[in-house]
Amino acid sequence: MSAALKTIALVAFLIALVASSTPAIDEEAGPSAGITESGWVNAGNTVRQAVGGGKRAPTMGRVDAQPAALPEDDGISYTYVRACTAGAGSDLDPATCPRMDAQCDAQDDGILVNWIELDSTVRPATRTPTGRSSCMYPGEAPAPPIEGVEAPEEAPIVITLEEFQKQPVLAATIVSQPSNFGLRNAHSNVYAQAQEQEFTFEFQDAEIVLKARPVSYQWNYGDGTGATTTTPGGPVDGAAFDTETPTSHQYTRTGDFQLILTTYFAGDYSVDGGPFQPVAGEAAVVSEPHLMSIWRTEGHNVSENCIENPQGIGCAAPTR
Template sequence: MASDQNRTSSSFGQHSMNLIAFTVDGESGKLVPKLGVNVDEDPNQYMYDLQCRVEEDAIGMACLPGELQCPPKEPGGEEGIPIVWKYAPKALQNPTWTQWRPVNGQPVCLYDAEPQNVLANIAARILSDFRQLPVNAGELSAQPFPHTLRGGPTNFFANATEQTFDVSILGQSVHLVATPASYTFNFGDGTSLGPTPISGGPIPEQEWLSEATRTSHVYEQTGDFPATVTSSFTGTYSVNGGPALPINGTLDLATAPRTIQVWTTETALVAENCLNDPTSWACPRWSTPR
C-alpha cells in the first residue's frame, strides 16, 4: 500500500459532513476509495488520517517502525489500515490538518473491502441491530411488597442499568452502549406514570405507606394488580474504535409483571386474646375476604 500517495476529498453541509479518503491500491496501482462518513445531528465532523502522516502530503518516516500492525482477520484476508480518528466542529469549514484533534489519540485498524460504504451501511441498519441486543430490562421493585394497603402510597422504583456490547456488523467491530433514559410505570389498575427520567429508589421501611415519592402510587381498590415498568434505552455506537455516534431511536423494554396484593385495614375492639381463643377476630386462624 503506497500510503504516501494518499489523497483526501471532502464536502460539508449544514447538518452533516461527507468525507471520502482515497489511497493507491498496492496491487493494481489504482486510486481506491477507503471511507465514507455521514454524521447527522452531531456538533462535530469526523474523519481519519494515517497513523504516521505529519502533514497533508507528508509521511513521518520516523513513525513507520512503530506503526500499528493490522494483520488480516482471517487467513487470506486483507490487512487493515493503521489510522487515527479526528474531529473538528462542523462550523469550521475546510479545517487544515493542524486544526483537527484526535478523538482518543490511539491508532486503530480499519478493515473493509469497500470502506467507502461500510459506515453508511452500518448507520442504515444500526437501529435494527440495537433493538436486537440482549439488553436486560432490569426489575421493578415496590415498597412494601408483595402486600400493600389501599389508600396508602406504595413506592415503586426501577433498577435498569447501562449495558455495553461488542458485536460484529458487516465485518466491522462495533461497540454499542445502551443507557436507560426514561421510564413508564404501569401500576396494573389502569393507571400509569411516565415517561419520566426518574427511576425512583428505595426508602427506609419506617416511611412505607406514609411518605409519597415521585414514583409512588396510591391504590384505591383492593385486589391483585400486575405492575410493570417499561425502560426506554438510548444508544451510541462506534466502529473500529472510532467516535461514539448517537443511534436515532430507542429500545423500549418492559419488565416481567410483579403482582401487588392490595389489602385494606379494619379495626375492632375485642375482649379475648389469641391464646384464650385462637379463632377470635384477627387471630392467625381467623380469616375474612380482603
C-alpha cells in the same frame, strides 16, 4: 484544485452525510429535541446559503481554468493550533482545555485542534482558519481537513434502532416495598433496577461496541393507570407503607394487580474502536410482570388476644 471547487466538494460531502444518516426515530419512544440527542450533529465550515437575497460568503476568489486537472501542489498547505488556547490570549481559564479536549475521548490525552490554511502563493503567506477541527492523539499525526473531505467513499456504518433492539438487553427488575404488598389509597413504593449494559458484536465486517443505558421508565400499574418517569426510583427506609416517592403509586382498589414496566434504553455505539455516537431512537425492553397485592386496613380495639378468644376480630384469616 481551486478553493471554490473545494468548497463545492465540502458542501457535497455534507449533503452526503445528511443523506446517509437517516434518523430512524422510534415511533413508540417518541421524538426527542434535546441537544445531546441524535439531532446534535457536527457543525462544519459552510458557505452562506442564498436565501432572500442573502449574499454568499466571500471565497478565496481564485479561479481554476481546469477544474478536472489532477491535484498538484497549489501552494496550499495546512497546519493546526490547539483549539482551547487559540484566541484565549493571556486570560485562559484553566477549565477550558479539559472541557474542550473532553470531546476527543476515543483515546487518552486527545486534543482538539483547529485547522489553519497556509496559502504560500501570495507574499507574505497568509494563514486563514478553515473553520474545521479534529482530534489529535499522542503518537498520531492528525489528518488535515482536506483528506477528510476527499476520503469518505464508504458509507459510514450506522447502527439503527432495529439493530439495537436485536441485542439481548436485560430488562429492569421491579422491586416493591414491603414485599409485594400495598395498602389501598396509600403510596405504594415501587422502583426499577436497570443496569447499563455493553454489547460487542460484528456488523458489516466491523466490530461494534454498543452501550445501552436506561433513560426512561413507563409504568403500567395494572389498574388502568400509568406513568412515565425518567428516574428509576429507589428504596425507602422503614416499613415503607404510605411513603410517596417519584415512582410510588396509589391504588384506589384492593386486589391483585400485574404491574408492567417498559424500560427505554438509549444506545451509544463505537465502530472499530472509534468515537461513541448515539443510536437514533430508544429500545423498549419489557420487564416480567410484577404482582401487587393491595389490601385495606381496618382498626379495632380489643381486650383479648386470639388464644383467649379465637372468634375475636382479626383472628380469622384476612379477607379483602
